[in-house]
Amino acid sequence: MQIIVVGCGNVGQTLTQQLSKEGHDITVIEENSNVLQYVVNSYDVMGIVGNGASYSIMKDAGIESADLMIAVTESDELNLLCCLIAKKAGNCHTIARVRNPIYKKEINFIKEELGLSMVINPEEAAAGEADRLLKFPSATKVETFSRGRAELVKFIVTKNLRICDKALRDIPDDLKKQVIISVVSRDNEVFIPDGNFILRAGDEITIFGSSRNTLTFFRKLGLPTAKVPSTIIVGGGETGFYLAKELISIGIKVTLFEKDASRCKELSELLPQALIINGDGTDKDMLLEEGITSVGSFVALTNLDEENIMLSMYVKSINPKAKIITKVHRVNYGDIIGSLDIGSVIYPKNITADRIVQFVRGMSASKDSNIETLYKLNDERVEALEFIVRKGSPVIDVPLAQLNLKKGILIACINHYGEILSPTGASVIKDRDSVIVVTTHTGLKDINDILEN
Structure with missing residues (x-):
């Protein structure tokens, strides 16, 4: 397909890399010429320096024959304006990244009036992934297929599990009939296992099955299947807000740390059932005072990757039973993070890009x-x-x-x-x-x- 991407920030670059790799004809629009040059050289795509909301720039990018225009600049308003111009100039599908919670209440109206094919909110998407993990604390990752009927769940094999040190063909029938063990990751190697493959402690395995069978499988293994009872969130940005709101709605007790006093006041009004603490979530004494050693889960959502990683490592050391989720922006930390025991890691830019890429694949599927x-x-x-x-x-x-x-x-x-x-x-x-x-x-x-x- 012919696709125009406006904005070459983290999400734009991740999208361009992925869509180019999948054989689409990509043109990127970016105002920063140095950033654009890097993207063009790295991913073998066409590039145009300029404002994506300019009709003439859009024409130069080929909007009249494009199948899809994706606007992922840092400005919600610019993204929406790009979509409006693209729709009028080329009548193509349009996707906008929109982050401001004010627009969330009106998103259906905006989509309909502007004819948007998709709106993606990175903070809400990241919060959604964290929410799924807290509802299923034994998992390191949860995704859905078949419109939510089937689940992909990842978890770590430990020594005490019935499946440890067993070949897949020898796993007891009451477990084997529930799910399919489809991928095993071990020591930086990935396997599609056959019946002779022996599972070892430390393996991260991926299973597929219905939601009911997945729960039964975990229950029979003796792993927790109930949602966590409580959580401490450090970072009161939009991701923290969306996550806290969702967790409160399903009965999870939420304590949220935020350094900015005015933001705390705002969060107290938006989340009256949460305990909002105006303080530094990296302060160990404050964490201990709020019960970090006994809390059911901990989510590190500050804007500093290093801070999130260190916080999660500390909490893991004093509360090894807690479900831990760590937000990380820089994907190139992946190899280092993989060697650390800090629970589940969420990458907001990857989540956003993945959702958009899935939409693009759906469009391609129809073709x-x-x-x-x-x-x-x-x-x-x-x-x-x-x-x-x-x-x-x-x-x-x-x-x-x-x-x-x-x-x-x-x-x-x-x-x-x-x-x-x-x-x-x-x-x-x-x-x-x-x-x-x-x-x-x-x-x-x-x-x-x-x-x-």
Whole structure:
């Protein structure tokens, strides 16, 4: 597809990198010529220096023939204006990054009036990911497929679990029938495991299954499945606000630290059921006074990555049972963070870019593939794709054990008219089923691509 990206900040660069890698024709618009030059040289895309809200700049970028325009500058108003101009000049799909909570109340009106295809709020998206993790404290990551009916859940294998030091084929049937263990990450290596693969303590494994079966699987393993009872959040920015509001709505006790006194006053009015503390959340004495050693979870949401990481390490050392979530902006910290025991890490710019990329894949699916959803896993070394199976496909009505699958491919889940199935070798795929495939291959566009020629 022909795509125009306005704004080359963190999100814009991540988007450009991902969409270019997936074969789209990308033109980027950015006012800072040095930043633009870096992006053009790094990702082999077209670049135009200028204001994305300029009609002439949009024309130079090819708006009249573009399929999609994505505005991710730092200004909400500029992003919305870019979308308005793009819609009038090219009648293409438009996506805007909008961060101001004031607009959230009116977002449906704005979308309808401006004809936006999608609005993404980075802080709200990051809070949503943290919220899912606090509802499912045993997990390090939770994503949904099949419109929420199926879940991808990551967690760490510990020595005391029934599945530790067992080959997959020897895992007890009461566990095996619940979910499919589809990816294993060990010592910086990633595996799509077969029945002979032996799970070890410290492995991070990815499972697929229905929400109900995933809960049953965790319960049978003896892992916590109930939401955390309480949380301490450090950082009262928009992400902290959105997260606190959601947690309060489901009965979780929230204590929130914020250094800025005027922001504390504002948060006290917006979140009357939360305990808002005007203080430095990095102050150990204050944390101890507010019960950090016994709290159910801790979320570090300051604007400093180093501060968040150090805070999480400290809390882990004094309250090892707490569910810990750490916000990190710089993805290049990934290798270092991976070696630290600081629970779940959320990357706001990646979350934002991933949501937009999923929308783009949905658009592409209607054109030249049947991909419904796609997630990149394990530092983009693994893909989880949801395909819609169409009539005439050679995978239909053939037992999975008889399919000649390419190496590095696993069928993780089948959605048959809303019923989520964890497949066995005897399972068959039917017309109009959606099928989740986990693979180390890239570029799969059709369910038929999983088969050897």
